[in-house]
Amino acid sequence: MTSMEDTRAGAVVEQTYRRLSDALRRGVYPVGGRLPGERDLAMTLGVSRSTLRLALGRLAEENRLERSSQRGWFVRRNVVGEPPSTLQSFSEMARSRGLRPQSTVLHCRARPAAFEEARQLAIAPASRVLELRRLRSLDGVPVCVDSSVVVLALAPGLAEVDLTDRSLYETLEQDYGLRIAHSSYTVHAAAADEATAELLDIEPGDPVLIGEELTYSDDGSPVLTGRMVYRSDAYRFQADLFRPVRA
Template sequence: MTASQHAYAWLSDALRRGMFAPGSRLPGERALAERIGVSRETLRQALTRLAEDGQLSASSQRGWYVTRQLLGEPPSVLQSFTEMAAARGLQASSRILRQIRRPATIDEATRLRIAPSAPVLEVRRVRGMDGAPLCVDTTVLVAARAAGLETVNLTDRSLYEALLVECGVRVARSAYAVQAQAADGEVATLLELVVGAPVLVGDEVTYDLDGVPVLLSRTVYRGDAYRFEADLFRPLT
C-alpha cells in the first residue's frame, strides 16, 4: 500500500466511524499529516480523492470540511423530519423557540380554510440531526384539530406522530413549494451560518385523509444540507 493509499484508507475509516462530524472542519494539514504519518503533499492527494468522492469539501481560506449528509424526502413520499433522520440512521433533535396559541392571520385563515382570527397553534423549532442544526421550522396548526398539543413536549417529537397519537388526526398529503433565499441575521445565528449564506425555504400545506388542511409550515434549510426530489411526468398527448 502506498503512502497516499494509506492516508486515503485512514481518512475514509475515520469518516465512516464518525471521528469527524458532518459539517465539521478537519484538523490543519500539518497536524493531520503528522497524525497519519505521511507528508503534507501525500495528505493532499488523499484529501483531494475524498473531495472527488463527495466526502469532503475544500475552502481556500478555511481548510477541509466533512460533507454534510443531504436531507430530503424520497420522491413523492411525505415524511416527517424525524422519519427522514431515522431512515438515515441518525437521531433527530430540536430546540423549541416558540409554542403558543394565537389568532390566525388573514393569510393563514384563508389557506387553512378557517374563520379569520380563529385560534391556531404556532410551533417554531430549530431541527437537527446528531446535534448539527439543519433547519428552522415554523408550523401553524388548526387549534381545533390539535387540541392539547399546547402543553405537549414537542422538543424531539414528530408533529405528525403527535397529531395521530394525541389528536387522532392522520396527515395524508401536502402541497409543497421550495425556493432559494439568503439567510437573514436570525436564521444565520440559529443555523450557524454567515448572514447572506444560501438557504432553501420550503412552504407547505398539509392535509388529512379527507383533504382538509391541518397545518401550514415554513422550513428554512441550510443550503448545503437539503435536496428536494420529485417525480416528473410529461402529459400524454
C-alpha cells in the same frame, strides 16, 4: 518522473488517504467540522500539500468530505430529503436513514390567525392557531429551523403538548385522529440571516433551502402551514416528474 517514482508517489497518496479515512471513521474530525488548514494538515501527516490534496480529493469523491473555496475542507454531513412523492415528517425522514432526530422548542404559543394564514387554512380570520418554531437536529447537528401554524380547532389542547422531540404529524395522527394525506410543497434558495445562521451553526449569508408547505388531512381540510429553513449542505429535495402524453 520514472515509473518507480510514480509508484512511490501513488503509495504515499494511498497511505495518506487511508490515514485520513481512518481518522474520519474514528471521529477525530466531527461531522460538519472543519479540518485543519492544508499546510498544517500536511505537516502533521508528513506529506506534501500536493499529495494531501490528492487524498482529500478521493475522500471528496466518496462524499465524505467537501471543500469550500473560502473556508477549507469540511467533514460532509448526512444529507436528508424526502423520497420522491412521499410525504414524511422530519422525524420519520431521519429515522428512515438511521439518524436520531432531536428538537429544541424555540417558540410555542396559541394566538389568533393572521389574515393570510386564515385564507390558506380556510378558517375565519382571527381563529385560534398554534404557532410552533423548533430547531431540528440530526445526531446532535443542527439541520433545520422549522416553523408551523396549526388549526387548533382540529387539535384542541395541542398547545399543552410537549413537542420537544415529537413528530408533529405523528402527534396529530395518534392523539387527534387526523390522517395527514398530502402537502402542497415548494422549495427555494436563499441566504441565511444572522439569527438563522447562528441557530444552524453557519455563516450569515451562507446558502439555505426554504421549504414551504400547506398540509391537508384525508378529507381535504387544511391542517397546517409550515416553513422549513434547511442548511443547503444537509438537505436535498427529490420529486417524480411526469411528461404529459401527447395525442
